[in-house]
Amino acid sequence: MTSPTPRPAPDRSEAVLSRLQLLVTRKLDGLLQGDYAGLLPGPGSEAGESREYRPGDDVRRMDWPVTARTTTPHVRRTVADRELETWLALDLSASLDFGTGQWLKREVVVAAAAAITHLTVRGGNRIGAVIGTGGGASAPARRWRGGPPPAGPGVLTRLPARSGRKEAQGLLRAVAGTAIQPGRGDLGALVEMLNRPPRRRGVAVVVSDFLAPTEQWARPLRKLRVRHDVLAIEVVDPRELELPDVGVLPVVDPESGELHEVQTADPRLRQRYAEAAAAQRAAIAAALRGAGAAHLRLRTDRDWLLDMVRFVAAQRHARTRGTTR
Structure with missing residues (x-):
């Protein structure tokens, strides 16, 4: 008999969401909120x-x-259109349950979702989300009917798009209460959920660490960009970019459960790791650029809200100068 998958304590989730709402409101309200249709100011119709x-x-x-x-x-x-439908694709696979900075990567995912919700929920705009957890993508998508999304291997959950602050807060509570499952997720299947069924033109935001092979998610992302304005938020931890010199370091792959011991005292090993990590991130950036998505990178050891403010301000400045990137 297996024990049920633990979920975040409701009181803790509520406290985290309340703090996030206060942070977002103080720094974003009045600074970036305008008459644009969503987070990225589009050309409108x-x-x-x-x-x-x-x-x-x-x-x-x-x-x-x-x-x-x-x-x-x-x-x-x-x-710009005054009414918009925004969809979030939130990757909560096992690789996001990691962090060595101020935040876990999954906490940055929830924080980014809170900021985007705040930026788009006004004016009757609707916001919905699809959530992917680990365990593969064999399970069919489930429709959320209130409360935390159901647990299970390979769960893809759809939270229908609704308008209003109360509904938006309910969406965020559902996201924060989602339990990460062991095993590998399918980012391509998660993005594909935003393509089916076809929706009117809007904004699609994909939040992930994009560590899955690029060929898995690049094509669905290009397909999504044909109809929607796409923002890709990449969540990164500093230990994914370079190794510290701390001697023998036991590491566990959160998706496969494999345990490895790494001798970090070897400078050549650290250099090869940094070079491989840089090449991987460059490949991710190239794939996102090739898909036509705006790219924002958030780190667990930095002020994610300040990075988001700078990004949105730069996008709007580029629009006023007649350029798109």
Whole structure:
């Protein structure tokens, strides 16, 4: 007889969410909240005023009547939609249950979800989520009906998109109460859940460490980008980038359970590890760039909220200058 999978204590989850809400409200409210449709300001669909063409502008938005009258190239501005549907794909596989900085990686996932929810929930916008845990992706997707999502190997859970702060808080409580399962998750299957069924154009945010092979998730992400604005939030721990010199270090693969002992006193080993980690992160960044997704990296040993503020501010500044990246 197996014992039930432990879940985070409800009181602790509520305290963490309350603290996160306070942090997000203090630093983001009034600073980044605007009339944009979601976290990343998109071009919108409603016609607005014209302005002179700048290098980097989309030529498909050329305003030919104004260009003909003024003999100067002009583009038509568009107003961002006021109602948006945002979907979160949250990877809570076993590799996210790790952290050597101020936070565990799974805590950064929950924190990022809280910040994005705060940025998009106003104005009648709807937000939903799909959650993937470990154990493989063989189990069918389950629909959330309130309370913590069900436990089980390879669970993919869909939390329907709803509007309102109360519903958003319920979504975050469900995310925080999700138990991580042992075994490998399928990030590609998780992203594919955002492609089916087809939805109207909106924002899709994928939060993961992206440690799964790129060929597993790159194609579904490219498919997602065809219809939606996509933001990929990569969660990284410093020990995944370099090893400390601490002698013999026992390490356990959280997805397979395999135990290894690593002699970190060997400088050549540490150098090879750092080079391999850098190559892996470069491959992840290239795959995200190839999929057309905006890329934000959050670390467990840094102020994730400050990094998010800087990222969103840089994106909006790039938009005002006529560039997209």
